[in-house]
Amino acid sequence: MITNKANGKKINAPYEIADTFEARASGLMFAPAPKCILFKFEKNGNYPIHSLFVFFEFDAVYLDANMRAVEIFEKVAPFQPFISPKKDALFLLETPMGYVKRLGIKTGDKLELK
Numbered sequence: 001m002i003t004n005k006a007n008g009k010k011i012n013a014p015y016e017i018a019d020t021f022e023a024r025a026s027g028l029m030f031a032p033a034p035k036c037i038l039f040k041f042e043k044n045g046n047y048p049i050h051s052l053f054v055f056f057e058f059d060a061v062y063l064d065a066n067m068r069a070v071e072i073f074e075k076v077a078p079f080q081p082f083i084s085p086k087k088d089a090l091f092l093l094e095t096p097m098g099y100v101k102r103l104g105i106k107t108g109d110k111l112e113l114k
Helices: 021-026 099-103
Strands: 002-004 015-018 036-045 058-063 069-076 089-096 111-113
Touching: 002 099, 015 021, 021 036, 058 099, 069 099, 089 099
Parallel strands: 015 036
Antiparallel strands: 002 111, 036 089, 058 069, 058 089
């Protein structure tokens, strides 16, 4: 379950946790279908991503240590070589395209994942 605490909107979606180097490195690459992945980084920092070998659009939400959205990328296109956030984050939530809109996520909103 992913909940936007700012507006109460929820999506009942399972998610994977990518908290190892290998899991973070593979992410959505070669995934047969969109899914939710919560990337947990070792420390707060700037973590660019790419969508090489990702065959579908997805949304990406960078989160701080309190799970507040610090930067949002909607409709990340396949095969983008470099997507660079401007803000530091401790987490990154990648979701199927449209989840940001469905949850009404805006910068500063706090998310809860159960």
